[in-house]
Amino acid sequence: MRIEKHPILTFEPKEELHFIFDGTPLTGYKGDTIQSALHACGIKKLSESIEHHRPRGFYCAIGNCASCDMTVNGKPNVRTCITMLEEGMVIISQKGKGVL
Amino acid sequence: MILKDLIIIGGGPAGLCAAKTASEAGLNILIIERSPKLGGQLIKQTHKFFGSEKTYAKTRGFDIAKILIGDVLKRPEQIEILLDATVVGLYPDHELTVYQYGIYSKYKAKAIVVATGASEKFLAFENNDLPGIYGAGAVQTLMNLYGVLPGNSIVMVGSGNIGLIVSYQLMQAGVKVKALVEAAPKIGGYLVHASKLRRLGVPIMTSTTVKRAIGKDALEQVELVSLNEKWEMIQGSEKIIDTDALCISVGLSPLHQLLSMAHVEMKFVNELGGMVPVISSEHETSVKNLFVCGDVVGIEEASSAIVEGYLVGLIAAKRLGYIHPNYETLEANYHAQLTNLRSGPFGLKTRIGLAKLRGEDYAR
Ligand SMILES: Cc1cc2nc3c(=O)[nH]c(=O)nc-3n(C[C@H](O)[C@H](O)[C@H](O)COP(=O)(O)OP(=O)(O)OC[C@H]3O[C@@H](n4cnc5c(N)ncnc54)[C@H](O)[C@@H]3O)c2cc1C
Ligand code: FES
Numbered sequence: 407m408r409i410e411k412h413p414i415l416t417f418e419p420k421e422e423l424h425f426i427f428d429g430t431p432l433t434g435y436k437g438d439t440i441q442s443a444l445h446a447c448g449i450k451k452l453s454e455s456i457e458h459h460r461p462r463g464f465y466c467a468i469g470n471c472a473s474c475d476m477t478v479n480g481k482p483n484v485r486t487c488i489t490m491l492e493e494g495m496v497i498i499s500q501k502g503k504g505v506l
Numbered sequence: 507m508i509l510k511d512l513i514i515i516g517g518g519p520a521g522l523c524a525a526k527t528a529s530e531a532g533l534n535i536l537i538i539e540r541s542p543k544l545g546g547q548l549i550k551q552t553h554k555f556f557g558s559e560k561t562y563a564k565t566r567g568f569d570i571a572k573i574l575i576g577d578v579l580k581r582p583e584q585i586e587i588l589l590d591a592t593v594v595g596l597y598p599d600h601e602l603t604v605y606q607y608g609i610y611s612k613y614k615a616k617a618i619v620v621a622t623g624a625s626e627k628f629l630a631f632e633n634n635d636l637p638g639i640y641g642a643g644a645v646q647t648l649m650n651l652y653g654v655l656p657g658n659s660i661v662m663v664g665s666g667n668i669g670l671i672v673s674y675q676l677m678q679a680g681v682k683v684k685a686l687v688e689a690a691p692k693i694g695g696y697l698v699h700a701s702k703l704r705r706l707g708v709p710i711m712t713s714t715t716v717k718r719a720i721g722k723d724a725l726e727q728v729e730l731v732s733l734n735e736k737w738e739m740i741q742g743s744e745k746i747i748d749t750d751a752l753c754i755s756v757g758l759s760p761l762h763q764l765l766s767m768a769h770v771e772m773k774f775v776n777e778l779g780g781m782v783p784v785i786s787s788e789h790e791t792s793v794k795n796l797f798v799c800g801d802v803v804g805i806e807e808a809s810s811a812i813v814e815g816y817l818v819g820l821i822a823a824k825r826l827g828y829i830h831p832n833y834e835t836l837e838a839n840y841h842a843q844l845t846n847l848r849s850g851p852f853g854l855k856t857r858i859g860l861a862k863l864r865g866e867d868y869a870r
Contacts, residue, residue, distance in 0.1 A: 407655040409679050414552045414566070417653035442652035450637035450724040461723045463637020467644035469540055469592070470625050470761075487644075488541060488590075 408446050425495040440486035440497060441467065441474050452476050452486065453500040476500050510536045512822055513602065513615040515593045515764065518546020519808050520800025521621035522574040523815025524822065529584040531823035531830035536615070537578070537585065538604060540592040543651075544578070545571035546623055548808060550646040552678070553671050556696070560843060561809035568650075570808065596620070596764040598793055617795040617822045620765060621815065624758035624779065624801040629663060632718035638725025642672045642755035649679050657751025661728050662686045663716055664755035667695035672755060673703055684749050687714040687730055689737065717744060719752060728752055760802045768793055777859030778804030784863060789818045797822050804859055806848075813843045 409417060420435040427444060434443025441464050444452065451461040452474050464474040469488040478484040478497050482504020486497070512528055514521045517539030525535050543549055551567020562570045578585050588606060595603030602613045626641040628634070638657065640648075642664070645656045660681050662673045665688035673683050686703065691713050693700045704710060713733045720727040732743035759780035766772055771784045771792035783791045783798050790797050799818040800811035817840040820830050830836060848856050861868035 407658070409649065409653045409655060411680070412653075413678055415650060415653070438652055438654075442648055442654045445648060445656075446652075446654045452637070455635070460635055461637050462635070463724065464640070465644060466626060466641050467647040487647075490542065 407448065423491050423493045425491060425493070425497060427497045428499055434491045436491075438491045440476070440478065440484075440489050440491050440495065442487075443491045444486070444497070451499065454502075456503055459501070475504075477504060482506065507601075507612045507614055510534070510613060510615040511826055512536070512617045512619065513538060513613060514619045514621060515596070515602075516540075516546065516621035516623060516800070516802075517544040517587070517589075518621060518623050518800060518811065519548055519570070519574055520623070520802075520811040520815040520818075521546070521619065522578050523812050524619045524621060524797075524799055524819035525585050526574075526577045527816045527819030527830060527836070528823040528828075529578075529581045529819075531820065531828040531833075533584070533823045533826060533828045535585045536588065536613075538588045538591050538593055538602075540590070542590050544575045544587065544589070547643070548574070550643070550650040551671075552650055552675055555808060561812045561847075563809065567808070574812070593622075593764060596768045598769050600795065616826055617797065619797045619799060619818055619822055620791075620802055621798070621800045621811075622761040622764060622802045624805055625761050626754070627757045627759055629716065629754050629756050631716045633721070634719060636719050636721050636725045637723065638721065638750055639719060639752045639754065642668050642753055645751075645753050646672055646675065649675065649681075655679060655681055656753070657681065657725075657749070659684050659749045660751040660753055661716075661730075661747055661749050662753045662755060664688065664757070665690075665693040665695055665700065665710065665712070666755065666757065667699060668758075669753075669755035670695045670699035670703060672753065673708060674699065674706075676753075677703075677706060677708075681751075683708045684747050685709045685711055685730070687711045687716065689713070689715045689733055691735075715739075716752070720746070725750055725752055758801065758805045760804065762802065765791065765796075765798070765802070768796060770796065773863060775804070775859045775862045777855045777862065782859075782863060788821045789814065790821075795822075795825055804856060804863070806856055810844060810847050810856075813840050813847065816840050817844075 450463045453462045465471045467487045474487045475483045476486045512535045514537045548567045548571035591606035717729045717731040732740045762781045797818045799814035858868040
């Protein structure tokens with residue numbers, strides 16, 4: 407779900423970036439955060455809460471709340487709302503606390 | 507340990523403006539900003555700002571950001587900028603821990619300006635943790651910075667200026683705003699913004715709140731309920747709306763954690779948004795040479811954050827022996843502008859809050 411027409415803003419076409427989310431290949435754009443790229447692909451559930459395994463999505467989008475933490479290239483607890491998407495990233499929805 | 511003269515934490519309007527005047531006074535500065543871009547809240551604002559001409563009213567927020575960022579980039583030999591860098595520790599002896607790209611570094615400065623802005627308040631209701639429920643700032647970031655829609659439709663909670671403006675921005679981006687709900691009996695923000703939404707057919711429901719969110723892996727529906735004059739839920743008034751997004755805009759509170767960590771004396775002042783640092787007339791906290799400006803000292807507006815930033819930049823530079831050539835004129839001018847911005851009915855809350863912070867009663 408990307409904005410196609412906007413009365414004030416313009417979104418220039420950008421270079422495509424390819425990444426893998428839970429085993430599925432997906433495409434985002436240069437300039438996306440991991441979270442904005444996932445959201446544009448319709449993915450809202452980013453992780454599960456530690457104790458009750460409830461679905462977690464993003465909430466603040468500026469790195470304040472930790473609700474968007476995911477495992478990226480093997481590293482757990484990455485704040486995906488302020489981490490830029492890169493070509494070839496392997497992103498996994500996080501379950502549990504994550505181990506370094 | 508990296509040593510600096512002045513470190514400014516936060517590159518929003520307050521921090522950028524402090525850097526401008528401090529550098530004009532001759533000081534070298536380091537700005538540390540958590541996000542990949544400078545500009546703070548302003549970079550996601552597509553509307554024309556209210557405030558005074560001097561603080562760029564009638565200019566769109568992201569254009570104001572461009573002007574303020576431009577002022578700072580003009581002096582690369584004096585102003586150093588770290589982006590994607592979060593200050594995670596601040597200690598009373600002016601030491602900082604900074605986290606950037608997986609590495610922690612230690613800094614120490616002769617003076618520090620904290621301009622970290624604010625974070626959004628949350629609302630308690632059943633299932634409020636479902637994906638699809640976002641803060642207003644998050645919706646703006648997603649939509650106005652990354653060009654991604656938060657959902658196909660949305661219900662907005664909160665009718666302050668932010669709730670009203672973000673609803674309008676959502677419609678501009680093509681999202682259907684199904685309802686704007688407000689727990690109080692009347693709208694909180696400016697009527698011009700509310701009328702614009704009404705004209706576009708958005709139902710504005712006052713004395714109403716969210717009872718629960720419904721959905722499995724993400725939001726599917728919200729249940730709204732009416733409130734009586736005692737703010738109690740009226741049984742039987744529940745109403746279910748289909749929506750894949752819910753936006754919470756129930757106010758901001760100062761991002762005070764770093765200040766508390768540095769043992770700055772704090773006070774809870776409801777009118778200023780929560781925990782705020784106790785400050786002198788020079789915007790200095792209880793820790794010597796640790797200054798504050800912008801929303802972190804009380805939730806106000808970009809216009810006051812800009813002027814406070816300019817003022818604090820002057821003062822911090824003077825403390826370190828760099829006196830701005832126009833110090834006296836500018837200082838008087840900034841104080842006058844702040845008084846002016848806080849006059850009138852919309853400034854009342856801030857005036858009461860600031861009086862409480864000083865430990866005085868506000869005389870109407
Ligand atoms: C929807 C909306 C509409 C608005 N409309 C208007 C308007 O019309 N007119 C008006 O005058 N005002 C308006 N405002 C208010 C205005 O945007 C804010 O008052 C202003 O941005 C506050 O400036 P600031 O510099 O204090 O904080 P911010 O702009 O929040 O900047 C703080 C910066 O500090 C950074 N930071 C925080 N913590 C750390 C850390 N630990 N380490 C490093 N960096 C950190 C943040 O990333 C951020 O960039 C609006 C706000 C919103 C949300
Ligand atoms: S959504 Fe809050 S930290 Fe990423």
